[in-house]
Amino acid sequence: VSWDGTRHFAYGYGDDNPLWCERDYGKGTRWEGLIAPPAFIYTMGEPGVPPHDPETKALLKGDPLVGLGSYQAQMDIEWWRPLRIGDRLWKRSAIIGVKVKEKSEFSGRSVAETQGWLYYNQDQELVAIQRGTWIRAERHASAKKKKKYKLPEPYTDDYLKKIEAAYDAETRRGSQIRYFEDVEVGEELPTIVRGPLRTSDIIVWHLGWGMQLTPPGAFRLSYNVRKKVPGMYTPNELNVPDTVQRLHWEQDWAEKIGIARPYDYGGMRETFLTNILTNWMGDDGWLWKLSCQHRVFVYLGDTYWVKGRVTGKERTGAGNEVHLEVWVENQHGDRCTPGSAVVLLPGRDGPVKLPRPAQEGIDEMYAHEVERHR
Template identity: 40%
Template sequence: MTTTESGADTAAVEGRITDEDIERARAQIGIAVNQRDEAWNKLPSADAITHFAFGCGDDNPLYHDQDYGRGTRWHGQIASPTFPISTGLDQTPKFTDSERKKLFRGLFRGTGKYYSGVKWTWYQPVYPGRPVLMEAFTVDVEVKESQFSGGRSVKETFRYLYVDADGNPIATRDESYISAERHGSKSSGKLAGIERQRWTDEEFAEVEAAYEAEQRRGAEPRWLEDIHVGDELPLVIKGPLTVVDIISMHMGWGWGGYGVGPLKFAHQLRKRMPAFYQPDEYGVPDVVQRLHWDPERARALGIPAPYDYGQMRAAWVSHLMTNWIGDDGWLAEMDLQMRGFNYHGDIHRCTGAVTAKGESPDDAVSLEVFATNQRDEATTKGTAKVLLPSRETGAVVLPVPDMELRRRGAQVVSRIAGRVGQELRQLYGE
């Protein structure tokens, strides 16, 4: 069943999910689509890498100090694991045929879109001065009833493939979002009774003490032979979340593909995407994304307070693991599910434990990880795999992507003769 044009407009206003949009979402699977907005960091630089780690609250010198990095096995400063969200020259040609444009036009308009989880895999580090190329496409579409909103929801999973200039995969990011009918979030009352945390001096002193107690393995190798199932990762604390934390994340990340900008840039986006703007209480059209910092917008959507980005918690949990594995280890995989909102005023305790250890020194170590707020709610849960150096076999050997992924990476760089090839030449001044 499909809607009429007027019916589709009504559904958009009411924030309802239509069968037509679901059909179009499924038809997009596997098709690389050009991202509207350019990478925030067209070429990773030492400063860009530092700014990203700063925005995540990660002071590891491996991500900040080129001289420090030269003394490690990486022979230079490298980026923190989730840095690729801020970079990646898009290799995909823009659609020119009307049918393809129609297929990718405006899905699930008027609904609430929520980050629900991400699976990262990493194959090699990102270095300053080395370009990262990227393509994005849908890998899965799932329809279900939303536990949060009480209405219909659609879970879409998008893959972002990052490769180097030779087409060798750097990382993949399979990121999932749930589009939920907005009318349900107000009527379900699921979040009723949650209030922003008020901190006493004594409670906040405990937070400060946790920051002081943070442990980073750093230059001392964490040998595979020394770890055991059940070993706990030392706590990394984040928060209480403030608007400054949101701003700082944007300083390193950019606007995450939303295309948001100030002043005339906002004017241009309003013309291109008028539905992305809704009037505030004073009649000024502002981005719907403002629910991450605007209490009034959050409450209007049935959410008790503004909240963070899922990308922030992914970066925080990766911080937990890079602190633990040290300079010589490698975070190979991280699979997270977001189980709840992280409101302004909340803290998150990032913790984890070893769950499995392989027979061979080349096998990954399996971890279970959590981010838990002051209400003892594990709003983020997941698993990870890390590689550690061995006294028996020596340094970590980085993972090798499978042939299908390598072929896709080769296809990405095969487009380099076009627009992105020109961009690369400009970056290198040729």
């Protein structure tokens, strides 16, 4: 974790919260220093196990789904401790669920693949866990079975002014403590807007996100990856092999695989949901859990309206829990990403205590997760 890293990541999703964007602001908070935004774990995680030896690689025979389209469907995250300057993360990963669907509305045969990532720091402390589901589908089938989605249309000046007004109105709780006792069930979170989504926004998102590309590198490094995984590259309009990931920014390739327009990453919407929550809860709150589903494509040109409301509150062994419904909807009013969250807030009797994982040890928690999804 570095100041540059947290700032670049936050700027990539449109957040300038001083808790992770200013070097010294955090010294005056309960954290006593800069901390990373919750979704910063997306940029981190060195392998927690050594690479497979040649015999194991031969036995596993690689990814049987390589070359299939990958469409993010769901993400569940829990956070247990903050990331501070100098922290390093390792991660253990596993496929914890596979469901085959012979026929789907979107494509032909598809597979719902659920993966888990357990993150821990240099002190062997568990930091967070992610559980994500991707739909792996045959690209040629999805191209034949194009589903109808509402596409963005040119914006009127009045609608653009509405977006600008929402940007001007965005507020952040910051150092003003939001006490558990003051929260009311049914209250709405201040809406935030992100968009309309442009190719330049995708580029800036990538700058903060890190080397999350196929391939992880350019020119010679890209060529070296292509030699190993040629299926990850297809000819572009100039007959030059290029990453299949360009469906997020290249119109021609998106159309060829059955997508009407280039579209965003699920991680962007997940991060926007963390953004509305951190704006609302302030410096002294703790985002514990987030769960969401991606049900509608968000295309280049679409606008994200990020909203939420309080659905419940209770005092438990974990602390002062506030339960929230959160979601992303587009300019058509479609709920693209519905979700839920749990935030821990301080009470007038004391600050938030950080939540704990189901198991304290890395091996024990890893085994717990695998067994939980059998």
